[in-house]
Amino acid sequence: MSAPEVSFSRSIPVRHEVDVFIAGGGPAGTAAAYGAAKAGASVFLAEGEICFGGVGTAGGINMLCVFSDRENFVADGFGREIYERLHKRGFASRSTPYGWRDVHFAPENLKLIYDELMDEAGVKYTFNTHVIGLECEGGWVKHVICYGKSGIFAVKAKAYVDATGDGDLCTWAGGEMVVGDAEGNRQPGTFVSFWSGIDWDKAEASGNGVWKQEGKLKQAIADGVFTQHDYGMPGILPYGKLSGAGNIGHLFGVDGTDERSLTENAVLGRKIAREYGEYFRKYLTGYEQMELVGMGSRVGIRETRRAMGDYVLNVDDYWNKAVFDDEIGRYCYGIDIHATSLTPKKKKEKEVSFGESWLKDGESYGIPYRCLTPKNLHNLFSSGRCVSVDREVLGSIRVMPGCYITGQASGTAAAMVAEKDVDMRSIDVKELQGNLKKIGAYLPNM
Numbered sequence: 219m220s221a222p223e224v225s226f227s228r229s230i231p232v233r234h235e236v237d238v239f240i241a242g243g244g245p246a247g248t249a250a251a252y253g254a255a256k257a258g259a260s261v262f263l264a265e266g267e268i269c270f271g272g273v274g275t276a277g278g279i280n281m282l283c284v285f286s287d288r289e290n291f292v293a294d295g296f297g298r299e300i301y302e303r304l305h306k307r308g309f310a311s312r313s314t315p316y317g318w319r320d321v322h323f324a325p326e327n328l329k330l331i332y333d334e335l336m337d338e339a340g341v342k343y344t345f346n347t348h349v350i351g352l353e354c355e356g357g358w359v360k361h362v363i364c365y366g367k368s369g370i371f372a373v374k375a376k377a378y379v380d381a382t383g384d385g386d387l388c389t390w391a392g393g394e395m396v397v398g399d400a401e402g403n404r405q406p407g408t409f410v411s412f413w414s415g416i417d418w419d420k421a422e423a424s425g426n427g428v429w430k431q432e433g434k435l436k437q438a439i440a441d442g443v444f445t446q447h448d449y450g451m452p453g454i455l456p457y458g459k460l461s462g463a464g465n466i467g468h469l470f471g472v473d474g475t476d477e478r479s480l481t482e483n484a485v486l487g488r489k490i491a492r493e494y495g496e497y498f499r500k501y502l503t504g505y506e507q508m509e510l511v512g513m514g515s516r517v518g519i520r521e522t523r524r525a526m527g528d529y530v531l532n533v534d535d536y537w538n539k540a541v542f543d544d545e546i547g548r549y550c551y552g553i554d555i556h557a558t559s560l561t562p563k564k565k566k567e568k569e570v571s572f573g574e575s576w577l578k579d580g581e582s583y584g585i586p587y588r589c590l591t592p593k594n595l596h597n598l599f600s601s602g603r604c605v606s607v608d609r610e611v612l613g614s615i616r617v618m619p620g621c622y623i624t625g626q627a628s629g630t631a632a633a634m635v636a637e638k639d640v641d642m643r644s645i646d647v648k649e650l651q652g653n654l655k656k657i658g659a660y661l662p663n664m
């Protein structure tokens with residue numbers, strides 16, 4: 219039986235009228251706001267959390283994956299701003315010369331940098347502001363509806379960017395959305411935990427340092443330490459001398475687009491974080507004094523919806539290091555797909571592991587503009603984790619520097635759509651590429 223329904227209607231104020239509206243202030247949303255503001259647009263951004271940064275700050279993840287293909291700084295533009303500011307301020311606790319692999323940071327420090335960048339760019343924004351709906355006519359978004367503590371209000375813009383990670387706006391506007399693999403299975407989430415009292419030098423010397431903490435995991439599972447027998451563990455990553463953020467404990471089957479599922483999994487995640495604490499303290503060297511000091515303010519979600527666009531970037535493009543006339547950037551992170559369940563299926567023919575999936579030094583794949591333009595919609599861009607890619611390419615492009623690339627392009631393009639008052643497909647892509655180059659984007663083929 220379907221649930222009873224009520225109708226709900228109110229007259230609400232249009233609180234902001236701007237060129238570009240951005241839903242969500244994670245890596246993609248901040249990059250989009252930066253791109254749009256640098257292109258001269260007035261911008262309003264609504265962010266549900268109390269900070270910018272999405273999974274990388276509120277979600278507690280403290281490592282920015284690769285900025286470079288080991289020869290070229292591919293996440294250039296907004297990504298370089300982040301990378302250089304983290305280093306200049308002494309906030310990058312570990313990194314290789316070109317940020318190839320691990321720029322570790324304390325989430326609070328990255329929040330500060332996003333605040334500064336948004337303020338300097340003249341972006342208007344409010345936190346604790348949830349986008350709860352939109353009005354769309356014939357594929358044109360007319361306005362969005364937001365909720366904040368002060369009440370419900372509307373924002374009118376000429377162009378809109380969906381940077382919610384989950385494709386909320388594209389879904390509401392009637393976009394064609396795809397979830398997970400062919401059966402709809404998604405990558406698991408992780409509720410990140412914060413730990414103090416870790417002796418990183420001792421841990422590293424013992425052989426169970428940053429990337430090798432699974433050493434005695436099998437034994438601990440056999441000893442009954444864990445509720446779920448999860449043999450895959452990314453690990454605790456350091457920030458500062460004695461602390462770390464735990465990317466530990468997969469939440470299988472979590473649906474990041476359903477608060478009921480998020481609630482159940484937050485409860486489970488809190489419980490299993492303590493089990494990992496027991497494992498680290500009792501089984502590994504350097505972690506004996508480790509204490510849980512907090513959890514992220516949101517469950518970290520790796521995969522939900524992707525908005526199918528005018529082109530779907532696919533794994534063949536990845537391996538072919540594709541070049542597109544309309545490319546807005548290039549990227550290179552390996553194909554990182556976490557198992558969807560505790561009993562992973564056998565690998566398909568031609569399926570490669572994350573370790574085997576890396577392109578060679580100096581190699582990258584192109585990202586066409588058409589991945590940012592959802593089918594049948596006219597003034598609503600996708601960006602970040604919800605762009606138009608297949609599941610394998612999502613495994614690469616979903617990391618934060620990848621989201622900076624698609625975010626800055628969608629924001630820059632949105633500014634052009636707003637200025638010319640046209641459909642997303644009518645802007646001059648060469649001009650877009652020129653504008654992206656002005657903010658430093660890596661476009662070697664243009």
Ligand SMILES: Cc1cc2nc3c(=O)[nH]c(=O)nc-3n(C[C@H](O)[C@H](O)[C@H](O)COP(=O)(O)OP(=O)(O)OC[C@H]3O[C@@H](n4cnc5c(N)ncnc54)[C@H](O)[C@@H]3O)c2cc1C
Nearest residue numbers: 242244245246266272273283349382383518519602603618
């Ligand atoms: C456990 C885990 C570990 C990871 N590890 C790494 C790593 O080590 N390095 C790396 O680079 N990447 C990592 N990633 C991937 C990366 O963090 C995310 O894919 C990336 O943050 C996605 O960026 P985004 O801007 O698209 O979305 P998000 O980071 O999810 O940001 C979306 C933002 O939009 C806001 N929002 C959503 N809906 C609404 C709404 N309706 N109204 C208002 N605001 C809304 C959210 O509050 C959020 O701030 C990891 C991800 C997870 C889950």
